[in-house]
Amino acid sequence: MSYRIQVRVMPRTGLLDPQGQAVEHALSALGFADAGGVRVGRAIQLEVAAASRADAEARARQMCDRLLANPVTEDYRLEVEES
Amino acid sequence: MLNVAVVRFPGSNCDFDTLRAAEAVGARGYFVWHKDVDLGPADVAILPGGFSYGDYLRSGAIARFSPVMQAVQRHAAEGGAVLGICNGFQILCEAQLLPGALMRNAGLHFVSKPVDVTVERNDTPFTTEYAVGQRLRLPVANGDGRFLATDDTLRMLEAEGRVVLRYVADTEGSPYQPNPNGSAAHIAGIRNAGGNVVGIMPHPERAADPVLGLTDGRGFFTSMAAWTPQPSTAKVHSR
Numbered sequence: 001m002s003y004r005i006q007v008r009v010m011p012r013t014g015l016l017d018p019q020g021q022a023v024e025h026a027l028s029a030l031g032f033a034d035a036g037g038v039r040v041g042r043a044i045q046l047e048v049a050a051a052s053r054a055d056a057e058a059r060a061r062q063m064c065d066r067l068l069a070n071p072v073t074e075d076y077r078l079e080v081e082e083s
Numbered sequence: 084m085l086n087v088a089v090v091r092f093p094g095s096n097c098d099f100d101t102l103r104a105a106e107a108v109g110a111r112g113y114f115v116w117h118k119d120v121d122l123g124p125a126d127v128a129i130l131p132g133g134f135s136y137g138d139y140l141r142s143g144a145i146a147r148f149s150p151v152m153q154a155v156q157r158h159a160a161e162g163g164a165v166l167g168i169c170n171g172f173q174i175l176c177e178a179q180l181l182p183g184a185l186m187r188n189a190g191l192h193f194v195s196k197p198v199d200v201t202v203e204r205n206d207t208p209f210t211t212e213y214a215v216g217q218r219l220r221l222p223v224a225n226g227d228g229r230f231l232a233t234d235d236t237l238r239m240l241e242a243e244g245r246v247v248l249r250y251v252a253d254t255e256g257s258p259y260q261p262n263p264n265g266s267a268a269h270i271a272g273i274r275n276a277g278g279n280v281v282g283i284m285p286h287p288e289r290a291a292d293p294v295l296g297l298t299d300g301r302g303f304f305t306s307m308a309a310w311t312p313q314p315s316t317a318k319v320h321s322r
Contacts, residue, residue, distance in 0.1 A: 011186075015231065016265065018191045067148070070141055070177070072184040073231060 002049050003056035004083035009069045009076045010041035044068055047083055056080050085110040085308055088125035090155065090171075092117045092135035092146045097168065097288060101131040104288040104301070108308040117149040126312045127164040127208065128155055130171025132224070132286055142185060142227040143173035152178055164208035164310060165280040166303070169225055172272070172282030181275055181282045182240070183232030188225070189265025195224040197297065198259050199251040200271045200285060207247060207274050207281050208310040212302040218251060219299040220259075221285035223271075228264035228284045230271075237267055248272035248283050 011017045017039045024038035046063075050056035057080045069076040087105040091098045091114050098114065105112040105127075115122055117135075122128055136145035146152070152174070159165050159180055167175040175181045188194055197220050202213040213219070232240065240246055248271040250262040262269045264284070272283030287300025 015186075016189060016229075018187055018189050018265075022191055067140070067144065070144070070184050072176075072182075072233065073186055 001051065001056075002047055002083045003053060004081050005046050005048055005056065005060040006079040007044040007046070007060065007064060007068055007076055008041060008079075009044065009064075009074050011039060012073055012075050015073060041074075053080055053082070085126050085310075086124045087112045087127045087129060087307070088115045088122045089113070089129050089131055090115050090117065090122075090151055091131070092133065092149060092174075094135045094137055095131050095133035095170070097132035097286065100286075100288040101129050101168065104291040104304050105129070105307070107291065108301070108304040110304070110308055115151055117146065117151045119151050120154060122151070122154045122158055125158060125163065127166065127307055127310075128158050130155070130165070130167040130174050131288070132169030132171060135170055135174065138227070141177070142170060143175075143177040146170075146174045147177040156180065159275070159280050162277065162279055163312070164307065166209050166307070167280075167282040168286055168288065169223075169228075169284055172284055173227060175280065175282045180280050181273055182236045183230055183273070185225075185227050185284070186229045186231050187227055188229050188263070190263075193224075193226040194228065194263040195222070196259065196263070197221065198223050198263055198271075198285060199257040199261075200248045201251055202247070203249055204244060204247045204274060204278075207278050207306075209281050209303045209306050210247060211309060212306040219248075219302075220290070220297055221287060221300050222289045222297065223263060223285050224289075225264065225284055228266065230266035230273075230284070232267060240270070240273055241268070243276065245274050245276070246270055246272070247274050247281055248285065
């Protein structure tokens with residue numbers, strides 16, 4: 001079975017996110033002063049062959065813990081769907 | 084003679100400067116490629132600055148899994164001296180040889196200019212030639228230079244005296260911006276618990292020769308040259 005994994009990596013809550021701030025300022029300059037709390041993260045998509053959805057997710061979690069996210073500075077969220 | 088392995092990754096760009104600075108103090112320097120699985124007869128391993136693997140994903144994140152990093156891990160575990168400069172520091176953090184991480188500069192700009200830092204430890208293999216409290220003027224050149232760690236880790240680094248270099252907070256007498264990347268506690272460099280692994284953001288190899296305009300970084304290399312490898316590493320090297 002093949003599963004498509006969507007990984008969303010975000011700077012950990014509470015940490016300074018200068019990219020998010022810069023984007024927020026730019027939005028404000030464009031007239032979107034109502035936008036707030038902007039944070040910039042990273043989306044990673046991959047496919048994994050696994051026996052079950054749970055196996056695919058467990059595998060993806062290992063990938064995140066080892067490489068895709070930095071546990072010191074980032075949190076991640078996974079979405080798994082059959083592909 | 085001291086053997087110094089300069090580890091090159093695809094995208095390293097301070098490798099020649101570092102090799103030259105090591106050779107200038109009488110060490111035998113040589114390059115080790117990221118695909119190599121050992122460091123040869125190295126007493127000291129230096130991970131130079133640059134943009135290993137294009138800084139893809141996160142600075143240092145891909146380099147960390149290079150075959151040569153297994154050898155660097157072994158070298159460090161055996162008490163061998165390891166210095167990570169800039170991108171090398173980022174790699175050492177990603178490899179968990181040093182705690183914390185280096186994030187995008189608070190001001191978002193790539194910062195390339197001299198800074199003033201204070202030496203806080205002179206008992207590492209790379210800082211014995213300095214006095215504690217000595218102020219150095221060294222260049223930084225980084226986009227991801229903001230040192231960050233959990234509050235617990237920061238407390239531990241302070242309690243164990245593991246901050247090696249700190250940006251000068253008081254700019255009095257210094258024309259340069261303090262803490263140019265927004266690092267926690269103004270940290271510019273740290274060491275591991277054993278003291279043999281050191282990571283710093285400033286570039287001493289770019290300040291090690293009068294023709295470069297600055298010479299304060301030379302002490303990192305003269306310290307290294309004066310450093311005596313621990314017996315455990317000497318044994319490993321004799322096999």
